[in-house]
Amino acid sequence: MAQLKESPSQTAGPYVHIGCTPGHAGLGGSDLGASMKTGPVQGQEIAVCGTITDGADDPLTDALVEIWQADANGVYPGTTGADPNFTGWGRKPTDEVTGEFRFDTVKPGLVPYPDGRLQAPHVTVWIVARGINLGLHTRLYFADEQEANGTDPILSSIADESRRATLLALPDGPDRYRFDIRLQGADETVFFDM
Amino acid sequence: MTDTPHESYPRRDRDWHPPALSLPYKSSRLRSPNSRPLHFLTTLSEETGPVFGHDVLNPLDHDLIQNFAKPGEAAIGPRIIVHGKVQDEFARPVAGALIEIWQANAAGRYRHKREGYIAPLDPNFGGCGRVITDDRGAYEFQTVQPGPYPWPNGPNDWRPAHIHFSLFGSSFAQRLITQMYFEGDPLIWRCPIVGAIPSGEAVERLIAPLDMERTIPMDARAYRFDITLRGREQTLFENRSEGL
Numbered sequence: 001m002a003q004l005k006e007s008p009s010q011t012a013g014p015y016v017h018i019g020c021t022p023g024h025a026g027l028g029g030s031d032l033g034a035s036m037k038t039g040p041v042q043g044q045e046i047a048v049c050g051t052i053t054d055g056a057d058d059p060l061t062d063a064l065v066e067i068w069q070a071d072a073n074g075v076y077p078g079t080t081g082a083d084p085n086f087t088g089w090g091r092k093p094t095d096e097v098t099g100e101f102r103f104d105t106v107k108p109g110l111v112p113y114p115d116g117r118l119q120a121p122h123v124t125v126w127i128v129a130r131g132i133n134l135g136l137h138t139r140l141y142f143a144d145e146q147e148a149n150g151t152d153p154i155l156s157s158i159a160d161e162s163r164r165a166t167l168l169a170l171p172d173g174p175d176r177y178r179f180d181i182r183l184q185g186a187d188e189t190v191f192f193d194m
Numbered sequence: 195m196t197d198t199p200h201e202s203y204p205r206r207d208r209d210w211h212p213p214a215l216s217l218p219y220k221s222s223r224l225r226s227p228n229s230r231p232l233h234f235l236t237t238l239s240e241e242t243g244p245v246f247g248h249d250v251l252n253p254l255d256h257d258l259i260q261n262f263a264k265p266g267e268a269a270i271g272p273r274i275i276v277h278g279k280v281q282d283e284f285a286r287p288v289a290g291a292l293i294e295i296w297q298a299n300a301a302g303r304y305r306h307k308r309e310g311y312i313a314p315l316d317p318n319f320g321g322c323g324r325v326i327t328d329d330r331g332a333y334e335f336q337t338v339q340p341g342p343y344p345w346p347n348g349p350n351d352w353r354p355a356h357i358h359f360s361l362f363g364s365s366f367a368q369r370l371i372t373q374m375y376f377e378g379d380p381l382i383w384r385c386p387i388v389g390a391i392p393s394g395e396a397v398e399r400l401i402a403p404l405d406m407e408r409t410i411p412m413d414a415r416a417y418r419f420d421i422t423l424r425g426r427e428q429t430l431f432e433n434r435s436e437g438l
C-alpha cells in the first residue's frame with residue numbers, strides 16, 4: 001500500500017503556455033517537445049492533426065496536448081534498441097484561432113502488453129487546459145489497423161463498442177491522420193483512468 | 195493461465211483529486227467529460243516516458259528574478275526561494291524529475307497576450323522557469339512572490355497568490371500539473387479552483403509554509419513545497435480480459 005497521497009492536481013489554467021511552450025508564448029527560447037525527430041527516423045512518417053471541442057462544440061484554443069509513443073518497431077525511446085533519432089514525446093499548444101494541433105511523428109509499431117499479448121499501434125495522449133482539473137489521458141489508435149485493433153487488449157475491452165470509434169484516428173490523405181477529441185456530448189471521447 | 199508479476203502504478207484516488215466537473219469553477223462546465231474515465235492497469239505505454247537531461251536547461255532557468263531581466267536589472271517584488279523534494283507515494287525520492295514553473299509577476303499580471311488585468315507588466319519579469327531534481331529528489335529556484343489577481347468567474351473572484359507547477363517523473367502515468375499556494379493567504383479558502391479539491395487535507399498539501407531555516411538573511415525569504423507523484427509497486431497482473 002502507498003504510504004503517501006499524490007499531490008492533488010490543479011488546472012493548468014489559461015496561461016499554461018508561459019511555462020510549457022514559452023517560445024510559442026513569445027518569451028523566447030525553444031520549446032521542449034516541439035520536434036519528435038532529431039535526425040532521419042525509421043518507419044512511416046506521419047502527421048496527426050485534430051481539435052479538442054468542448055460541450056458547446058467550440059474548439060479549445062488555449063489547450064496543451066502531449067503525446068508519448070513507441071517508435072516504428074514498437075520500442076519506447078530510452079529503452080534498448082529504440083530508434084536513436086526519435087524522441088517519442090511531443091508537446092503542442094492548440095492553435096489560438098482554429099484550435100488545431102499537429103504532430104509530425106512516425107506510425108508506432110506493436111507494443112507488448114504485460115500478459116504477453118501485443119497492443120495495437122497507439123499513441124498515449126494527455127490534455128490540459130483551463131477548466132480541466134486533472135489532465136485527461138486518452139489513446140489514439142489507427143483506423144487502418146483493423147486487424148491489430150481487433151485484438152488490442154485495451155480497445156477490445158471497452159464494453160460499449162460504439163465508443164471505441166472515438167479512439168480511432170482517421171486517414172486524411174497520404175501519411176496524414178485526423179484525431180478529433182470531444183470532451184462532452186454524444187460522441188464524447190473515451191478517457192482513461194490508469 | 196497464470197498471473198504475471200508486474201510493476202504497475204496503483205490507481206489514482208479520484209476522490210482526492212478535484213473532480214472533472216466543479217460547478218463553482220465555471221470553465222469546468224463545458225470541459226469536463228460526462229462519462230467516468232475507464233480504468234485499466236498501466237502498461238509499458240504508461241510506465242515509460244521522456245527523460246530530460248540537464249542539457250534542456252538554460253543557465254538562468256532556475257532564477258526568475260534574472261532570467262528575463264536586462265543586464266544589471268532585476269524583476270521587481272518580494273524575493274523568495276522555493277524549494278522542496280519530489281518523492282513518490284512510497285516515499286522514494288524522484289531524481290531527474292523535470293519541473294516547469296510559471297507565474298504572474300508581483301503585481302498579479304501574466305506576460306501573456308490574452309491577459310487583461312490592469313496591473314502593470316514588469317519589463318524585467320517573464321514568469322517561467324525550469325529545474326531538474328537532484329539525486330535526492332530536491333529542487334530549488336528563486337523568484338519574486340506573485341501577486342493575487344482577479345479573474346472572470348463569479349462576480350468578484352480572486353486567485354490566491356500561486357505558482358503553477360508541471361511535473362515529469364519517470365513515466366507518463368506520473369504526469370501532473372498543480373499549483374503551489376503560500377501559507378497564510380486568506381484567498382486560498384475563497385478560491386473556486388482550490389475549492390474544487392474535495393478535502394481540506396488535500397488542499398493543505400498545496401500550501402507551502404514559510405521556511406525560516408532556508409531564508410537568506412537580508413536577501414530572500416524561503417518557502418518549502420514538497421510534491422508527491424504516483425509510485426510503482428509489484429502487482430499480479432491477471433491474465434484475463436476484463437471489460438472496461
Ligand SMILES: [Fe+2]
Pocket residue numbers: 013298353356358
Ligand atoms: Fe495562475
